[in-house]
Amino acid sequence: MSFDYDLFVIGGGSGGVRAARVAAGENGAKVALAEEDRYGGTCVIRGCVPKKLMVFASEFSGMVGDAQAYGWDIQPGAFDWNTFHGKLVTELDRLEGIYRNILKNNGVESFDQRATVVDAHTVELADGTRKTAKHILIATGGRPVVPEFPGSDLAITSNEIFHLPKLPENILIVGGGYIASEFAGIMNGLGVKTTQFYRGEQILRGFDQEARDLICNEMRANGIDVRLGTSVVEMAKDGDKIRVKATDGTEDQFDVVMYATGRAPNADNLGLEAVGVERGRKGEIIVDEYSQTGVPSIYAIGDVTDRVNLTPVAIREGMAFVETVFKGNPTPVDHELIPTAIFTQPEMGTVGLSEEEAAAQEPVEIYATSFKPMQKAFAGGTDKVMMKLIVSQATRKVLGCHIVAPGAGEMIQLAGIAVKMGATKEDFDRTVAVHPVMAEELVTMRQPVRTA
Numbered sequence: 001m002s003f004d005y006d007l008f009v010i011g012g013g014s015g016g017v018r019a020a021r022v023a024a025g026e027n028g029a030k031v032a033l034a035e036e037d038r039y040g041g042t043c044v045i046r047g048c049v050p051k052k053l054m055v056f057a058s059e060f061s062g063m064v065g066d067a068q069a070y071g072w073d074i075q076p077g078a079f080d081w082n083t084f085h086g087k088l089v090t091e092l093d094r095l096e097g098i099y100r101n102i103l104k105n106n107g108v109e110s111f112d113q114r115a116t117v118v119d120a121h122t123v124e125l126a127d128g129t130r131k132t133a134k135h136i137l138i139a140t141g142g143r144p145v146v147p148e149f150p151g152s153d154l155a156i157t158s159n160e161i162f163h164l165p166k167l168p169e170n171i172l173i174v175g176g177g178y179i180a181s182e183f184a185g186i187m188n189g190l191g192v193k194t195t196q197f198y199r200g201e202q203i204l205r206g207f208d209q210e211a212r213d214l215i216c217n218e219m220r221a222n223g224i225d226v227r228l229g230t231s232v233v234e235m236a237k238d239g240d241k242i243r244v245k246a247t248d249g250t251e252d253q254f255d256v257v258m259y260a261t262g263r264a265p266n267a268d269n270l271g272l273e274a275v276g277v278e279r280g281r282k283g284e285i286i287v288d289e290y291s292q293t294g295v296p297s298i299y300a301i302g303d304v305t306d307r308v309n310l311t312p313v314a315i316r317e318g319m320a321f322v323e324t325v326f327k328g329n330p331t332p333v334d335h336e337l338i339p340t341a342i343f344t345q346p347e348m349g350t351v352g353l354s355e356e357e358a359a360a361q362e363p364v365e366i367y368a369t370s371f372k373p374m375q376k377a378f379a380g381g382t383d384k385v386m387m388k389l390i391v392s393q394a395t396r397k398v399l400g401c402h403i404v405a406p407g408a409g410e411m412i413q414l415a416g417i418a419v420k421m422g423a424t425k426e427d428f429d430r431t432v433a434v435h436p437v438m439a440e441e442l443v444t445m446r447q448p449v450r451t452a
Contacts, residue, residue: 013041058189339416341409349412
């Protein structure tokens, strides 16, 4: 049977575009891709890229005081949201253009419209056109969701935070994950009075407890009103403000309320159920280790599968899909020991197991140090950083590495290589320190602070 295409990709984010490009450009497959919104997906258009640019913008506020302490005669100015936002929009447009050109230059045919699945080998575009393909790849990503409660329609999400008409005087951010905690730091750094509600006992659930505690303490020291064990009961419009009633009995008014309490896979109304593609409890598409669904010709990668929801992971899954399907080299996706950065302020880099996870598996030694970094201490700052290694008592392997410090994301990328290779504590010890830098502490911690 002949098909219109060898591969039809639904979704023009990082994972879908990478799979389409490699299948077409390197393997000569006939490929089409449909995207109903902007090319580049969550990461490029409304996620990591604009978020990191906002982190950069927000960090300048603290630099003026530091510069003065070092002897520079400079005065703080005001942050102009419109100037920044104009440049941000231009940059996102530029990046979207790059994604479109990548597809074009590799001979991928693109459709700027929604596509749904009709059967195992057919998709239907929004204009009613049907296309057949030997393989269908779903890479539709995820979206932020706001829970239903009285006044919940007044909340914005991370999608809208990048395009506020003006910078608010104050903001409430609801959630305790990395998105909520990152934006609390961003808004605070931009001069917005920032409150963060989280219903749990500590922010950044699932990460190392000691690192979580330090980040929360530092966020509070930076002026963020972090209220733990607190959630919203109801919200109502009050003139230009939003009146928020909380479970702790307080009632406050905010200019903007942003919810970052969870994301859902974009797998609704794609026609999947009718063709027999199974979905999980959160609506995610169920796939095996090769990203294949129960329908052999249909695969899914990225956040829509709710495995490890990170951009580089979606790209890896796209590459593994091409290896498996187009290169005849079955390649399962490796989701073990993925390094990641959280751009809170202070920043965190982490790879491997937390102390709590590791101790539940086997006896471990904990090597950790917390100190004031030289750059900040000289300027009279009280900021603390942390370096931490979790080491197996039996094999001496480093099971986890956790860094809370400026530049932690850059550090963990390199530490992640060592941990992924199976480095032991003695491998770290044999490495000569680079002095004077914060990261030298990773190779100079001789005695464990405790065992677990």
